[in-house]
Amino acid sequence: MKRGRRKAAPGPAVDLEDFLRPFTTGLRRSENRQAFERYISGLLSSLARKTASDMGRALDDTSSQRLQEFLTRTPWNPAAINRARIQEMLANGTSGSGRLVLGEIAFEKDGTGSVGVDRQFAPSLRRRANCQIIVMACYSDQVFDWPVGARLFLPESWANDPVRREKARVPSDLVFQTKGEIAVALLDEALAAGVRPATVIVGPAVGTDPAFEAGLEARGIPYVAELMEDAEMRHSGESAGGEVSKARSAASIIDSLPSEAWTRMAWRDGPYEARVRDVTRVRATLTAPRHAKAGWDGWLMGVRPLRGYPGNPAFYFARGLDDASLEDLVALADRWPLSEFDRYARSQLGIHHYEGRLWSGLHRHLTLVQLAHSFQILRTAFMGTRERGNGRVGQPSAPRAGEAEAPALPAESLPAS
Numbered sequence: 001m002k003r004g005r006r007k008a009a010p011g012p013a014v015d016l017e018d019f020l021r022p023f024t025t026g027l028r029r030s031e032n033r034q035a036f037e038r039y040i041s042g043l044l045s046s047l048a049r050k051t052a053s054d055m056g057r058a059l060d061d062t063s064s065q066r067l068q069e070f071l072t073r074t075p076w077n078p079a080a081i082n083r084a085r086i087q088e089m090l091a092n093g094t095s096g097s098g099r100l101v102l103g104e105i106a107f108e109k110d111g112t113g114s115v116g117v118d119r120q121f122a123p124s125l126r127r128r129a130n131c132q133i134i135v136m137a138c139y140s141d142q143v144f145d146w147p148v149g150a151r152l153f154l155p156e157s158w159a160n161d162p163v164r165r166e167k168a169r170v171p172s173d174l175v176f177q178t179k180g181e182i183a184v185a186l187l188d189e190a191l192a193a194g195v196r197p198a199t200v201i202v203g204p205a206v207g208t209d210p211a212f213e214a215g216l217e218a219r220g221i222p223y224v225a226e227l228m229e230d231a232e233m234r235h236s237g238e239s240a241g242g243e244v245s246k247a248r249s250a251a252s253i254i255d256s257l258p259s260e261a262w263t264r265m266a267w268r269d270g271p272y273e274a275r276v277r278d279v280t281r282v283r284a285t286l287t288a289p290r291h292a293k294a295g296w297d298g299w300l301m302g303v304r305p306l307r308g309y310p311g312n313p314a315f316y317f318a319r320g321l322d323d324a325s326l327e328d329l330v331a332l333a334d335r336w337p338l339s340e341f342d343r344y345a346r347s348q349l350g351i352h353h354y355e356g357r358l359w360s361g362l363h364r365h366l367t368l369v370q371l372a373h374s375f376q377i378l379r380t381a382f383m384g385t386r387e388r389g390n391g392r393v394g395q396p397s398a399p400r401a402g403e404a405e406a407p408a409l410p411a412e413s414l415p416a417s
Contacts, residue, residue, distance in 0.1 A: 118131075169360060
């Protein structure tokens with residue numbers, strides 16, 4: 001019997017109504033399904049402000065009150081919608097082995113009434129600010145970049161204040177969690193949904209949290225963590241006679257390396273640009289927290305701008321990647337999928353425009369922004385378009401307002417070290 005050619009599986013829906021239909025199964029009333037579609041349509045629109053009030057006034061067949069009620073009063077489960085979205089993206093938005101990028105983004109706010117707002121240091125802003133901090137996870141592979149999950153970091157000043165908690169309707173069973181603990185929870189949610197990252201990449205606010213380090217150790221996942229320059233390390237090469245070397249800052253160890261230890265390489269600041277950086281690495285031990293029995297061995301990597309050029313040095317710790325080349329570590333280390341999502345979601349989807357004060361309203365808004373983003377990703381991929389010919393499907397049509405763009409540097413054009 002002659003065997004026929006196997007038919008290809010159908011691609012995802014690129015029409016918004018068709019795309020959203022599987023996500024409406026928990027919305028029994030037609031007006032709630034309509035509000036769901038109208039909210040997503042508003043996020044995808046060209047409106048300058050993506051608040052429920054602004055979208056309700058501008059869009060047909062809805063109102064500000066109806067969209068606000070959908071965010072705060074209508075019964076629906078954002079976690080279930082997010083799990084269904086991840087399943088859709090795993091089926092149609094992956095191209096092989098990927099990495100999970102974990103870190104934080106910050107929304108500056110006026111006043112202190114909105115849930116989680118506090119004056120706190122935000123690494124993504126590189127300063128203290130009156131802001132909300134959102135811990136996020138993004139998936140990234142050779143073709144696709146998309147968000148996996150997001151959760152508000154609730155400062156201790158909020159977590160331990162019953163009056164503020166009640167006003168913002170913070171769940172009663174929610175206790176204070178560090179950013180690292182939230183990141184581990186997001187990682188576990190991703191794993192439970194079927195995401196299988198080959199590596200995890202984390203920012204400094206998460207990567208230096210002992211809870212996160214211990215969580216990754218327990219799960220056996222290789223990772224690259226950006227460090228603060230004062231992160232305590234022990235240089236493996238300085239041990240002698242069986243004695244343990246003295247703990248020093250990551251910056252001190254990297255600065256002590258000779259000039260011949262550095263290599264000039266292309267360092268990606270995003271999916272389109274490569275900038276020239278000097279890069280080095282050395283075996284080191286990340287000093288364990290006091291309650292742990294031992295530290296963790298791995299590669300300490302330093303990255304710095306060329307002498308006389310602007311930019312700040314950066315430091316990374318790679319664990320479980322002992323056989324990786326320096327080129328491999330450089331390719332893994334940059335967290336631009338998260339920063340690119342933040343940039344695109346701000347400029348195009350109004351991720352920071354939620355003006356309510358409630359825990360549930362904020363997280364529902366974040367869920368819907370991620371859903372709108374995933375629709376854009378799949379539409380871009382399956383309508384045959386790519387940005388600037390680079391073959392990636394990440395943040396479609398995201399402008400860089402007021403920013404001069406540096407062209408990509410081909411490897412052969414790099415200056416000699």
